[in-house]
Amino acid sequence: MKWNKLTIETTTAAEDMLSYELQEMGIEGVEVEDHVPLSEEDRKIMYVDLLPDEIAPDDGTARVSCYIDEKEDLDAMVKKIQDKIEELSAFMPMGTGKITFGVTEEEDWINNWKVFFKPFRLDDNIVIKPTWETLEDQKEDDIVIEIDPGTAFGSGSHETTKLCISQLKKYIKKDTELLDVGTGSGILSIIGLKLGAHHALATDIDPNAIRATEENFEVNSVSKEQAEVHQVNILDEQEAKAFYETNNGKKYDVIVANILADVIIPLSGIVTPLLKEDGVFITSGIINTMEEAVKEAMLANHFEILEIHHMKDWVSITAKPLRD
Numbered sequence: 001m002k003w004n005k006l007t008i009e010t011t012t013a014a015e016d017m018l019s020y021e022l023q024e025m026g027i028e029g030v031e032v033e034d035h036v037p038l039s040e041e042d043r044k045i046m047y048v049d050l051l052p053d054e055i056a057p058d059d060g061t062a063r064v065s066c067y068i069d070e071k072e073d074l075d076a077m078v079k080k081i082q083d084k085i086e087e088l089s090a091f092m093p094m095g096t097g098k099i100t101f102g103v104t105e106e107e108d109w110i111n112n113w114k115v116f117f118k119p120f121r122l123d124d125n126i127v128i129k130p131t132w133e134t135l136e137d138q139k140e141d142d143i144v145i146e147i148d149p150g151t152a153f154g155s156g157s158h159e160t161t162k163l164c165i166s167q168l169k170k171y172i173k174k175d176t177e178l179l180d181v182g183t184g185s186g187i188l189s190i191i192g193l194k195l196g197a198h199h200a201l202a203t204d205i206d207p208n209a210i211r212a213t214e215e216n217f218e219v220n221s222v223s224k225e226q227a228e229v230h231q232v233n234i235l236d237e238q239e240a241k242a243f244y245e246t247n248n249g250k251k252y253d254v255i256v257a258n259i260l261a262d263v264i265i266p267l268s269g270i271v272t273p274l275l276k277e278d279g280v281f282i283t284s285g286i287i288n289t290m291e292e293a294v295k296e297a298m299l300a301n302h303f304e305i306l307e308i309h310h311m312k313d314w315v316s317i318t319a320k321p322l323r324d
Helices: 015-024 040-046 074-088 106-116 159-171 187-194 207-219 237-246 261-267 288-300
Strands: 002-011 028-034 061-069 099-105 126-130 143-147 177-181 199-204 227-231 252-258 275-287 303-311 314-321
Touching: 002 015, 002 074, 015 028, 015 061, 015 074, 074 099, 126 187, 143 187, 143 207, 159 187, 159 252, 159 275, 159 303, 159 314, 177 187, 187 199, 187 207, 187 252, 199 207, 207 227, 252 261, 261 275, 261 288, 275 288, 288 303, 288 314
Parallel strands: 126 143, 177 199, 177 252, 199 227, 252 275
Antiparallel strands: 002 061, 002 099, 028 061, 275 314, 303 314
């Protein structure tokens, strides 16, 4: 099936209302492009941080795209949209209102992004392979991780993930109990298990991440005995209490958190009871401008910093709690 793609030039002030009105017309697949920075809440839910040079200036403009079934009367739909833009312009700035056209196949609309996600080697023997790709240069000792990121962050290609993986390779042993906080697509839990960990518990606050992790566990033949997935915000006092009770006070050899500096800082104050006597806390997702703040939080919460590693603008800090 082919779809007509309509893209409307508008403003950030009007994008939500215009999107709503398009959906009220029965139009599906509405997309919004703008340069509005993510809110603090969105960043925490998505477990993503952006460097200043990755953010385009917010110039107040936006593009709203939608897809119209080729069987629909395109001219009539365009006239309907133009009338709605004119109606809304009495209440808010609508921008140019210019409409541009394109045509796409249904499978392109859904899967175009997959063209850009190819197998890649994280190091000498860890390979990330999209579930829909074929690996042609596999070595005998390769650890191959099948990944479909879905809507969750975490294909393994980002520097922060690579930093965590290098540390997991150092600290994972055959009897390791692993806690993966902010699991994303589950990649760190899967790699931990492939490296020999006995068990992994993956947690996230995003339901999309939970679904993606469960799917990736299945495609990598991770059994329910090997790993669990829980939707929980460990920083929330009530959720954390329920999580601890459900977990029966279990402690972990390795806790890995590839999140944000703003989450790692308070996390460093509450994870010690979850770590075994000689357990380690592996962190990443830290922009270099936040390195000192994270180090200060670690030290203030009675951690000994074992290692600090850098990759481009990102930092990984590995620490262990100081015991009395």
